Amino acid sequence: MPVTERGRALVKISDVARHAGVSPSTVSYVLSGKRTISEDTRRRVQESIDALGYTPHAGARALASNRSNVLALMLPLRPGIHVPVVMQFAASVVTTARAHEHDVLLLTQEEGADGLRRVAGSALADALIVMDVQLHDDRIPQLRTLDRPSVLIGFPAEPDGLTCVDLDFRAAGALCVEHLAALGHRCVDLVGSPPEVYERETGFAQRVAEGFREAGAAHGVTSVIHPCEATPEAARRTAERLLALHPELTAIVVHNEPIVAPLVAAFRDLGLRVPEDLSVVALCPDEIAERAPMPLTSVAIPAEELGSRAVQLLMAKLDGRPVPDATLLPPRLTVRSSSAVRRPA
Amino acid sequence: MPVTERGRALVKISDVARHAGVSPSTVSYVLSGKRTISEDTRRRVQESIDALGYTPHAGARALASNRSNVLALMLPLRPGIHVPVVMQFAASVVTTARAHEHDVLLLTQEEGADGLRRVAGSALADALIVMDVQLHDDRIPQLRTLDRPSVLIGFPAEPDGLTCVDLDFRAAGALCVEHLAALGHRCVDLVGSPPEVYERETGFAQRVAEGFREAGAAHGVTSVIHPCEATPEAARRTAERLLALHPELTAIVVHNEPIVAPLVAAFRDLGLRVPEDLSVVALCPDEIAERAPMPLTSVAIPAEELGSRAVQLLMAKLDGRPVPDATLLPPRLTVRSSSAVRRPA
DNA sequence: TTCCCATATGGGAGCGCTCCCAAATCGCTC
DNA sequence: GAGCGATTTGGGAGCGCTCCCATATGGGAA
Numbered sequence: 236m237p238v239t240e241r242g243r244a245l246v247k248i249s250d251v252a253r254h255a256g257v258s259p260s261t262v263s264y265v266l267s268g269k270r271t272i273s274e275d276t277r278r279r280v281q282e283s284i285d286a287l288g289y290t291p292h293a294g295a296r297a298l299a300s301n302r303s304n305v306l307a308l309m310l311p312l313r314p315g316i317h318v319p320v321v322m323q324f325a326a327s328v329v330t331t332a333r334a335h336e337h338d339v340l341l342l343t344q345e346e347g348a349d350g351l352r353r354v355a356g357s358a359l360a361d362a363l364i365v366m367d368v369q370l371h372d373d374r375i376p377q378l379r380t381l382d383r384p385s386v387l388i389g390f391p392a393e394p395d396g397l398t399c400v401d402l403d404f405r406a407a408g409a410l411c412v413e414h415l416a417a418l419g420h421r422c423v424d425l426v427g428s429p430p431e432v433y434e435r436e437t438g439f440a441q442r443v444a445e446g447f448r449e450a451g452a453a454h455g456v457t458s459v460i461h462p463c464e465a466t467p468e469a470a471r472r473t474a475e476r477l478l479a480l481h482p483e484l485t486a487i488v489v490h491n492e493p494i495v496a497p498l499v500a501a502f503r504d505l506g507l508r509v510p511e512d513l514s515v516v517a518l519c520p521d522e523i524a525e526r527a528p529m530p531l532t533s534v535a536i537p538a539e540e541l542g543s544r545a546v547q548l549l550m551a552k553l554d555g556r557p558v559p560d561a562t563l564l565p566p567r568l569t570v571r572s573s574s575a576v577r578r579p580a
Numbered sequence: 581m582p583v584t585e586r587g588r589a590l591v592k593i594s595d596v597a598r599h600a601g602v603s604p605s606t607v608s609y610v611l612s613g614k615r616t617i618s619e620d621t622r623r624r625v626q627e628s629i630d631a632l633g634y635t636p637h638a639g640a641r642a643l644a645s646n647r648s649n650v651l652a653l654m655l656p657l658r659p660g661i662h663v664p665v666v667m668q669f670a671a672s673v674v675t676t677a678r679a680h681e682h683d684v685l686l687l688t689q690e691e692g693a694d695g696l697r698r699v700a701g702s703a704l705a706d707a708l709i710v711m712d713v714q715l716h717d718d719r720i721p722q723l724r725t726l727d728r729p730s731v732l733i734g735f736p737a738e739p740d741g742l743t744c745v746d747l748d749f750r751a752a753g754a755l756c757v758e759h760l761a762a763l764g765h766r767c768v769d770l771v772g773s774p775p776e777v778y779e780r781e782t783g784f785a786q787r788v789a790e791g792f793r794e795a796g797a798a799h800g801v802t803s804v805i806h807p808c809e810a811t812p813e814a815a816r817r818t819a820e821r822l823l824a825l826h827p828e829l830t831a832i833v834v835h836n837e838p839i840v841a842p843l844v845a846a847f848r849d850l851g852l853r854v855p856e857d858l859s860v861v862a863l864c865p866d867e868i869a870e871r872a873p874m875p876l877t878s879v880a881i882p883a884e885e886l887g888s889r890a891v892q893l894l895m896a897k898l899d900g901r902p903v904p905d906a907t908l909l910p911p912r913l914t915v916r917s918s919s920a921v922r923r924p925a
Numbered sequence: 926t927t928c929c930c931a932t933a934t935g936g937g938a939g940c941g942c943t944c945c946c947a948a949a950t951c952g953c954t955c
Numbered sequence: 956g957a958g959c960g961a962t963t964t965g966g967g968a969g970c971g972c973t974c975c976c977a978t979a980t981g982g983g984a985a
Contacts, residue, residue, distance in 0.1 A: 244727065245703065247941055258965045263943060270944095273963065290701030294648060295941035297639030298970045305704075308686070312671035319663045326657035329688050338704065341653070341686045343674050356635030358590065358971095359650075359683065382589065592971055603935045608973060615974095618933060640971035643940045703941095 246289045255283035266291065297358060306332050306549060307360035309342040309350065309374075311367035317492065317520050320538045321366070324388070327542025328364060335550050337361075348377035355383045362549045364388070368399070370438055384552035386545045390438060394560065398552065400545050403563035404439040407534045408446030410566045411488040411516045414532070416454040419577035420486040420514060423451065423458050424477050426470075426498060427490050430462040443490050443518060457481075467497035474501035485577045486514040495519050496527045499573070503528070510575035521569070530571035537564050591634045600628035611636065642703060651677050651894060652705035654687040654695065654719075656712035662837065662865050665883045666711070669733070672887025673709060680895050682706075693722035700728045707894045709733070713744070715783050729897035731890045735783060739905065743897065745890050748908035749784040752879045753791030755911045756833040756861045759877070761799040764922035765831040765859060768796065768803050769822050771815075771843060773836050775807040788835050788863060802826075812842035819846035830922045831859040840864050841872045844918070848873070855920035866914070875916035882909050 252259040257280060264270045265280040272280075283289075297303040308328055310321055329339045340360055342350050344367065351374055354360045361383060365374060368389035378385050378397065387399045408425075415423050425447045427433070428440045444460050451458025459481070463473045477484055487502075489495050495517050499509060507513045509529065517524050517533040524533035544562060551558045597604040602625060609615045610625040617625075628634075642648040653673055655666055674684045685705055687695050689712065696719055699705045706728060710719060713734035723730050723742065732744045753770075760768050770792045772778070773785045789805050796803030804826070808818045822829055832847075834840050840862050844854060852858045854874065862869050862878040869878035889907060896903045 245701065245941090248943095249941080259942080260944075260966075261964060264964090267943080271963075276964080288701070290698060292643065292941050293702040293704040294639040294642030295970090296943080298637065298643050298940090298972085299942040299944080301943095301970075303639060305685075312667065312674075318667050322657065322663050322667055325686065326688060329657075329686055330690070333688075333691070338699070339686045340650075341670065341674055341684045343671060343678075345675070346678070353635060354683070356590065356633070357638040359638040590971090593973095594971080604972080605936075605974075606934060609934090612973080615934095616932075621933080637971050640940090641973080643942085643970090644972040644974080646940075646973095 245292065246287045248289070248291065251280065251283045251287055251289045254287060255280045301358070303358055303361050304336055305338045305340050305360045306546065307340045307342055307351070307354045307363045309344060309346065309363070309365045311344045316367060317522070319522050320520050320536055323538040324366065324542045327539045328546055331543040331546040335546065337546075337550075348374045351377050351381065355381045362386075362553055364545050364549065384549055386548050386552075388541060388545060390561070392438070396560070398548055398558055398560060398562075400541060400548065400562040400564070401439070402536050402541070403565055404442040405446035405449075406563070407518055407566035408443035408448075408488075408490075409450035410446075410534060410568050411518065412447055412450035412454060412456060412458060414516060414568055414570075414574065415486040415488070415514055416450075416456050418486075418514060418574060421456055421577070422481055422483050423456050423486045423488060424481065424484060425458065425460045425488045425490065426473055426477075426494075427460055427462050429464045429491075433462060440490070447488060463491055463494060463498075465491060465493040467494065467501075470494040470497040471501040471504075474498060474505060478505060478507075484513070486516070486574070488516045488518065490518040492519045492523055495523055495531070499528050499531070510573050511578065514574040514577070516568070516574055524569070524571065527573075529573060532569065532571045532574040534566045534568050537567065540564055590637065591632045593634070593636065596625065596628045596632055596634045599632060600625045646703070648703055648706050649681055650683045650685050650705045651891065652685045652687055652696070652699045652708045654689060654691065654708070654710045656689045661712060662867070664867050665865050665881055668883040669711065669887045672884045673891055676888040676891035680891065682891075682895075693719045696722050696726065700726045707731075707898055709890050709894065729894055731893050731897075733886060733890060735906070737783070741905070743893055743903055743905060743907075745886060745893065745907040746784070746909070747881050747886070748910055749787040750791035750794075751908070752863055752911035753788035753793075753833075753835075754795035755791075755879060755913050756863065757792055757795035757799060757801060757803060759861060759913055759915075759919065760831040760833070760859055761795070761801050763831075763859060763919060766801055766922070767826055767828050768801050768831045768833060769826065769829060770803065770805045770833045771818055771822075771836060771839075772805055772807045774809045778807060785835070792833060808836055808839060808843075810836060810838040812839065812846075815839040815842040816846040816849075819843060819850055823850060823852075829858070831861070831919070833861045833863065835863040837864045837868055840868055840876070844873050844876070855918050856923065859919040859922070861913070861919055869914070869916065872918075874918060877914065877916045877919040879911045879913050882912065885909055 248259045248262050251262045257276060262280055265272050265277050310325060332339050351363060363383060363385040365385060366388040368387045368391050370392045372391050375391050387397055389401050390399045412423055427444060432440045447458055461473055463469050489498055499515060502513055509515055515531055517531045519533055521535045524531040541564065548558050593604045593607050596607045602621060607625055610617050610622050655670060677684050696708060708728060708730040710730060711733040713732045713736050715737045717736050720736050732742055734746050735744045757768055772789060777785045792803060806818055808814050834843055844860060847858055854860055860876055862876045864878055866880045869876040893903050
């Protein structure tokens with residue numbers, strides 16, 4: 236019984252119905268659970284499904300039900316974005332989607348607004364997840380016109396009416412200060428992103444700075460913010476400047492992924508021991524924090540949770556349940572060996 | 581004109597037909613190019629498509645044509661696999677697929693054989709790409725029963741009848757030796773994977789070793805293979821042992837990702853300068869080679885090409901064109917600063 | 926003019942499923 | 956024992972597209 240023509244040999248719902256001695260609609264209802272079926276019938280149908288190895292035709296289903304059970308996921312595959320974080324996020328989205336009977340279609344950032352239109356317009360996907368959202372993202376107007384629900388990872392400049400999820404960067408900035416304050420530190424500096432980042436791009440840098448500043452004020456901690464270019468040389472200069480400005484400095488927070496390791500190295504070269512003389516808390520992916528010259532206490536992007544929350548929100552929207560516009564995930568701080576109780580000089 | 585019911589407001593082919601004053605079948609043929617259409621008609625139809633913003637319904641298309649224009653891509657999202665390589669591969673698959681009018685459905689390794697059956701059985705995907713294939717992979721029997729074409733990344737123990745793509749590891753092993761031989765080295769050791777890898781798993785370790793050995797013989801280079809556990813301590817011990825065994829050693833090849841950096845560090849600690857005293861060639865992803873204590877001359881997995889070749893092979897199979905069972909991509913060696921001409925002692 | 930072939934388009938069945946609209950069956954009550 | 960609600964199932968139109976089977980039109984040869 237070789238199959239000559241690829242595909243047209245699939246078991247169909249009418250085959251199952253005949254095998255079980257019921258009508259196709261009954262098989263359909265057994266599958267969807269949209270009406271009550273007697274226990275006896277349900278069992279017979281299920282046995283036939285198993286016996287014949289029936290799998291419903293996705294296209295036919297999508298056509299008839301107006302639901303494809305597919306989510307589109309648009310990922311940044313460009314360099315610069317920290318890859319393991321993206322991957323972890325993607326894995327979480329796929330796993331969570333599968334738990335809700337959905338599959339995931341992968342789109343690249345390059346497809347842009349047109350890609351979103353195509354996938355939504357063709358009814359290939361029921362809903363969309365868009366990662367790496369910029370402040371003025373040209374995909375956002377498109378998302379607004381689409382009649383499909385979507386969730387953004389990150390916050391654009393005008394998030395009204397959009398469903399957005401992200402780490403609560405303000406709380407993250409505050410959490411770093413609180414951790415250090417609890418260890419007795421009274422003077423903490425933030426080494427941040429390059430100056431231009433504080434004006435444009437995604438806006439999270441400002442929020443970290445705000446949380447940092449507020450928590451500093453609340454805990455009586457002297458807290459100064461230093462933007463810094465993302466080069467090892469700039470890191471070294473910043474380290475020198477910080478020590479010159481604040482001889483009493485005992486702790487820093489770093490929010491600038493590329494220079495986490497160089498900055499720590501620079502302070503060590505200047506004769507400071509970490510954590511004995513200087514505590515360091517980084518805001519960066521775990522991979523970086525773990526691999527720096529030493530394991531660093533850090534706050535990471537909760538990629539896993541971000542992914543599953545995004546899917547859960549989409550499922551709620553698809554079911555017509557109300558969802559909050561903004562979801563801010565609480566930061567979690569992992570204590571490693573770069574932060575310690577402040578030692579009196 | 582607010583859309584009340586999500587989805588059922590899409591422009592359909594009959595709308596386009598009416599707008600252009602032709603029949604739906606003509607619109608379909610304009611889109612598919614499966615029969616000649618007069619230039620005048622084609623233009624009118626195209627204008628109507630643009631004017632109405634028509635996008636064919638993917639499900640309807642899949643149902644009628646028995647083609648979903650979707651490829652399933654099963655990726656290993658488990659740790660251990662080098663993430664940037666997987667990501668690069670995925671990006672390449674998506675980009676190439678899009679160039680062939682296909683989309684990509686993302687599956688995780690955990691879905692396993694059942695996931696492949698589901699996606700093929702539901703006609704969600706026309707074809708499958710399976711990455712990270714093990715020697716005795718339980719997805720392979722499933723792939724054989726499926727009536728959809730597939731491409732494997734990697735070679736299982738019994739690849740007959742399957743289409744497989746991978747780096748030519750034998751050639752890669754040889755290329756490393758040839759590079760070093762050309763630089764005048766006459767004694768080269770291979771620091772390989774842990775011993776157990778040489779027995780089970782994916783078989784590529786053996787092939788590297790074979791190419792290494794053969795090229796050594798062909799170029800009159802003394803070449804010894806040392807399996808090595810993937811820990812920094814083991815790397816250090818191996819470095820010491822190599823120097824003890826071969827005082828005349830002037831070059832090594834490393835094929836064991838986690839210990840690339842530790843091994844180089846170990847040799848330096850033992851007083852050898854790289855590349856003055858010892859040339860090093862690594863077989864590892866570029867990310868690792870670039871970030872080791874120094875930029876290392878290396879041979880990488882050509883993830884980008886692997887992805888596009890896999891898609892091209894699938895397209896050929898879908899079109900009924902014949903394809904080779906095995907595709908071995910030629911290795912490419914990137915010269916960095918860890919390999920140099922052998923200096924006479 | 927007539928016939929034929931080439932070129933260009935239309936009509937509509939059917940892909941496999943869902944879900945609306947019955948219809949059938951079975952106690953119960955009155 | 957006729958009527959009625961409750962429970963369970965069947966029938967089949969229709970989702971939007973593709974592609975087989977015509978049909979229409981035009982020009983050239985006989």
